Amino acid sequence: MKLKRNTVFDCSVIDISKVHSESGNITVVENNKNIPFAVERIYYLYDVPGGETRGGHAHYELEQYIIAASGSFDVIIDDGINRKTVSLNRPNLALHIVPGLWRELNNFSSGSISMVLASHVFxxxxxxxxxxxxxxxRK
Incomplete structure (x- = not known):
């Protein structure tokens, strides 16, 4: 497979909106509306022990939205030249990671939940x- 030539600057934090009410908040994610791909897989990372790192890989084709459903954590994205750390700590914000980039998740707070919306099945x-x-x- 050919690796996409995206850079860390092609990734961005997206406000996926929050609707307020007296009984709480709701955030809605809709395929090809406030997310630029159809979600084919959803998974959660939780109970990550202190000091552990998750991820540590790149994808040829897969796109992801990574959301801090609870707590906080950092996402390090790397294009082979540039590295960028994005801290996620609000459930209405998603980091859009485009294909062809290395990613690692670390610095998980106690009780954090990382929800990942992926464009492809495993x-x-x-x-x-x-x-x-x-x-x-990347060369």
Whole structure:
């Protein structure tokens, strides 16, 4: 597969809106409306022990919205030249990660939940799990 030539500057934090009411808030995510792809898979990261890092891979095709459903954590995105750290701590904000970038999640607060909306179902062939291999593909 050919790796996308995106950079960390192609990723952005998106306000996916919040509707207030006296009984709480609601945030809605709708395919191809406030998210630029159809969601094919949703998964959660939770109970991550202090000091642990998750992720540590890149994707050829997959796009993601990463949301701090509860608590906070950092997402490090890397295009082989530039690195950028984005702190997520509000459930109405999503980090849009485009294909072709290395990502790691760390600095999880106690009780945090990372919700990931993915554009594709799981396919091992879409992953680059070795950082040196990722750098070779980026050349």
């Amino acid at each position: 396919e091992e062939s879409d992953y680059i799990r070795d950082y040196n291999s990722f750098l070779e593909y």
